[in-house]
């Protein structure tokens with residue numbers, strides 16, 4: 001094990017991309033999505049906040065047909081989309097044995 005020097009402890013923290021950060025999250029990804037989006041509800045929603053509030057960028061707008069793409073495998077299970085966009089997002093906990101493994105709970 002290498003010893004930490006004052007110089008190494010003062011080194012700037014590396015800046016990670018979202019993909020790099022998501023790669024640090026321990027999880028088991030199911031084949032079946034635990035998130036469903038009502039596309040008509042999405043299309044008619046003013047401002048479509050779902051595209052901006054998810055910390056893992058699970059929701060994207062398809063550039064051609066305007067559908068909401070759901071990258072459910074990135075979900076961190078924070079629940080924000082259920083607070084903001086409950087009218088057209090149906091979110092369930094991933095089925096047993098799948099999803100994020102949090103270290104302390």
Ligand code: SF4
Nearest residue numbers: 054075076078079081
């Ligand atoms: Fe994104 Fe959180 Fe909703 Fe998962 S629960 S899709 S991380 S907002």
